Amino acid sequence: MRNKDMHDYIQHLERDVPGSVVRIKKEVSYEYEIPAILQRVEDRKQNPVLIFEKVRTIGGEISRMPVVVNLFGSRARLADALDTSVHELPFEYIRREVPVPTVRVDGKDARVKDVVTTGDTIDLYQLPFVTHHEMDLGPYITAGSAWMKDPETGLTNCAIIRIYVSGRRQLTVNFNAARHTNHIFQKYKRMGKNVPMLVVVGHHPAFYLGAQTKKLADEPQIIGGVMRQAVEMADSETWGAEVPIPAQADLVIEAELSTSEQAIEAPFGEFTQYYGGQRLNPVAKVTAVNHRSDAYYLDIMPGHADHLLLDAPMIEAYLFNRIKEVVPGVRGVHAPVSGTARLHAYVQLKKSNDAEPKTVIATVLSSDYRIKHVVVVDEDVNIFDDEQVLWAIATRSQWDKDLVVIPGMMGTRLDPSGDGIRTCKGGIDATVPVDGSFAKRIAIPDSVMNRIKLEDYI
Amino acid sequence: MASVYYVNCEACGKQYYLESNLYTVVKENPEQQKLKCPFCKSEFTLKQPKGK
Numbered sequence: 062m063r064n065k066d067m068h069d070y071i072q073h074l075e076r077d078v079p080g081s082v083v084r085i086k087k088e089v090s091y092e093y094e095i096p097a098i099l100q101r102v103e104d105r106k107q108n109p110v111l112i113f114e115k116v117r118t119i120g121g122e123i124s125r126m127p128v129v130v131n132l133f134g135s136r137a138r139l140a141d142a143l144d145t146s147v148h149e150l151p152f153e154y155i156r157r158e159v160p161v162p163t164v165r166v167d168g169k170d171a172r173v174k175d176v177v178t179t180g181d182t183i184d185l186y187q188l189p190f191v192t193h194h195e196m197d198l199g200p201y202i203t204a205g206s207a208w209m210k211d212p213e214t215g216l217t218n219c220a221i222i223r224i225y226v227s228g229r230r231q232l233t234v235n236f237n238a239a240r241h242t243n244h245i246f247q248k249y250k251r252m253g254k255n256v257p258m259l260v261v262v263g264h265h266p267a268f269y270l271g272a273q274t275k276k277l278a279d280e281p282q283i284i285g286g287v288m289r290q291a292v293e294m295a296d297s298e299t300w301g302a303e304v305p306i307p308a309q310a311d312l313v314i315e316a317e318l319s320t321s322e323q324a325i326e327a328p329f330g331e332f333t334q335y336y337g338g339q340r341l342n343p344v345a346k347v348t349a350v351n352h353r354s355d356a357y358y359l360d361i362m363p364g365h366a367d368h369l370l371l372d373a374p375m376i377e378a379y380l381f382n383r384i385k386e387v388v389p390g391v392r393g394v395h396a397p398v399s400g401t402a403r404l405h406a407y408v409q410l411k412k413s414n415d416a417e418p419k420t421v422i423a424t425v426l427s428s429d430y431r432i433k434h435v436v437v438v439d440e441d442v443n444i445f446d447d448e449q450v451l452w453a454i455a456t457r458s459q460w461d462k463d464l465v466v467i468p469g470m471m472g473t474r475l476d477p478s479g480d481g482i483r484t485c486k487g488g489i490d491a492t493v494p495v496d497g498s499f500a501k502r503i504a505i506p507d508s509v510m511n512r513i514k515l516e517d518y519i
Numbered sequence: 520m521a522s523v524y525y526v527n528c529e530a531c532g533k534q535y536y537l538e539s540n541l542y543t544v545v546k547e548n549p550e551q552q553k554l555k556c557p558f559c560k561s562e563f564t565l566k567q568p569k570g571k
Contacts (some may be wrong), residue, residue, distance in 0.1 A: 196557050198555060198557045200559075325553065327538070328557050337538065338536045338537050338541075338556070339535065339554065340523070340538040340541045474538075480554055
């Protein structure tokens with residue numbers, strides 16, 4: 062059975078979840094207008110998928126590809142993509158995060174091979190790459206899953222990284238010292254070779270969720286596990302069978318990433334909702350562009366829920382597993398959008414001793430370089446509700462006893478309050494003593510709550 | 520706090536900022552390292568980069 066893809070998912074939404082997809086037929090520019098319209102929608106507290114059917118590109122033409130944005134802007138949609146509920150999402154992710162070997166298909170069965178351009182016929186300016194924020198350097202690929210094969214292990218790493226469209230046949234790729242992609246890049250650099258790189262844009266949300274895995278594995282196989290389908294792969298134009306491409310993606314750009322040439326990249330509005338400053342980053346020369354004849358171009362809106370939520374299930378699943386190895390009483394982990402879904406983590410714990418919360422804090426802070434603050438709460442606190450977590454901090458913590466502060470840890474350089482990749486991390490134990498010697502929460506008797514029906518009174 | 524290094528575009532005068540990996544290069548070779556203004560898209564070099 063052919064891999065499910067982004068088109069299948071959008072058809073499902075339009076058929077089964079009324080109002081979850083809005084198509085815009087009026088012409089928009091690639092520059093700022095798509096983000097502005099999404100912002101207006103979000104101001105109304107709404108979060109449908111938006112499909113812009115008429116987009117004028119940086120090249121001045123109307124794109125043949127409609128632009129899809131906000132596909133990941135709803136936790137309910139991500140859960141739906143894995144056939145599960147919002148609260149079960151990280152646990153379902155854990156269950157699916159197992160390798161499933163990829164399968165090869167012929168080019169004729171690979172929709173991504175419908176249209177292939179190489180050499181001088183490549184012109185990225187014909188594609189509807191979006192410029193999002195006022196101080197962004199230009200159009201960026203924001204939903205590009207960059208695939209690179211480790212030259213030593215042969216395992217492929219997939220990472221969504223910001224990619225500046227720096228020319229008609231050139232990309233400039235942002236690298237973060239802490240990520241696996243950088244380790245792979247450094248290996249090629251030591252070998253004196255360029256990096257064969259794929260930029261995969263547009264697929265089923267389960268594909269993207271799988272690509273976020275932190276497992277040290279061949280990540281296309283983990284994608285297959287999360288999708289519950291072996292990922293179909295076809296030969297690339299540039300490297301053939303040696304570097305295959307996902308056959309049912311909407312768009313795959315093949316590029317040689319230089320380990321010696323750098324160029325200007327950024328500013329760019331980041332997940333922190335601040336701009337990352339201008340810097341030097343490696344240049345990639347595009348060697349082939351593959352896409353469906355009816356491709357959608359998928360864009361992720363930086364700094365918005367569309368961007369922040371995609372990582373959350375993986376982070377929560379990963380941290381849950383790490384904590385459980387040390388403190389089995391963990392009940393749940395949530396990376397809230399209020400903390401950029403990367404910098405904060407809330408952990409719900411059924412503790413068996415009063416030392417466990419700080420052990421949880423230490424485990425979380427050392428497990429993901431981006432997590433900066435951790436709050437540990439009891440089972441009666443809903444970790445999906447910021448107000449309840451803040452209430453627990455307000456009423457269950459004393460900072461001379463319950464605060465953990467660790468300066469000089471590895472963090473994300475995109476946090477403007479940090480010092481490069483160094484940051485000060487901390488956590489709060491907002492739990493009650495295990496012996497129960499604490500005030501009792503107010504409650505209305507269950508017998509009355511169960512009896513009262515609002516429509517009998519109002 | 521993370522250091523950002525503000526510069527003014529030589530063409531349009533608008534201000535934006537560099538990260539340290541670029542600022543270090545600009546400081547050593549201000550007349551050779553080209554910058555690109557995100558507002559007017561001009562490329563320019565700095566004679567004397569400003570501090571943060």
